[in-house]
Amino acid sequence: MTSTTVAEYMIKDVVSVSPDMTVAEVSEKMIDSNFHGFPITERGYLLGFVTAKELLRFHDQRDAKMRAVMKRGTICCNPEMSIDDAVRVLFRYGIRNLPVVDSDKKLVGIISNIDIVRSQIEKSRPAKVMSVKSFLEQQNGIRMKIVT
Template sequence: MDSKLKVSDYMVRDVVSIPPDFTILEAKNKIISTEFHGLPVSQDGKILGFVTAKELLREIDHPDKKVSEIIKDGTVTVSPDMDIDDASRVLFRYGLRNTPVVDESGMAVGMISNMDIIRSAIEKATPNKINMLKNFLSQQHDVKIEVRRRVIPIDQLRPTQKEVYADELRGRQYEIKRGLVEPLIVIRKDGYYVLVDGHHRVLAAKEMGVKQFQAFVLEPEHDIELGMEKSADEMGVKTIDDIRIIEGKNHPLVKVATRLLTNKDAGSE
């Protein structure tokens, strides 16, 4: 399944580009208004070149100079049907943060960034989690389990984790806004779903007003008793609202290094 993932599955389809007659000042302001570190230069939808923030910075003392005067002819591009792993090699090989996606006629149809590549890598890890859980439950309960991808209501989720970290919630909201919507992993029960993986995602989405979420649903052929659900009962966790949000601490996956200055230190700088 992983080998079939294409650039078209992850690229941003709204192509932001600038014309070659843009001035350095206009190009700088345009890049600042986007999430990109560089923009394609195009005319009538066809790519002429690419300009980076670093190239514009070199010309910052010449705000009226035209972009066409500083770009090289042509640029590195990828095609929408290219394997996502091959595209990652292109970006790595040329040290690119983002690059245009161009179809066979030379028209720009999207942009792919190293953030999109990272997103694809994160999402590709999900099937391994699902298969491990499916095999474990099948063997433990001697039951056949089907896996289906569905959109499920958040209010039908039964959590199995009692705490989440506030800093991780902010991070998950940023990911969701950027398009990293990694599906949840849940187990279907009678009238609800037991949430196995994705507690931070669910709370982040709920705070954003999202009412439903993509999920990989494990569906046993008959009801099974889950140890994780029993543990949740013992912790008093029955709904999403029962999860405690930990403020003031960082998620264990995040290590933040700081140097606290004393008054003496501050006065000497």
């Protein structure tokens, strides 16, 4: 039996930002898109990841380029990683999104905790669904409704 992989559930059409964009430009893009963060890429290569919380730290440096303020060493995975391992990474590091890169470190997708929930629901029984729901509600401080 083969395990479910990240490639099966990742979003392939990823919205990213350039390292040459300013804090103000990325903030506006985030507001307009309703995303909580963006991968930072250059020529398709993953350089970093920026979240709304990180942008708030630089609210007084609106003209600063992302290249100057971004964190390096982004946690990422490859498409062949199992969903179970991706769950461990997301929850261990308390992150919502996990960029997916190929062997050349080019961004090929992103998997979020919502994608993980979808993968678990599709292969789960009701008790497991409720367990995952409860965990996510506690982890993210939200209320979820399961629609059947």
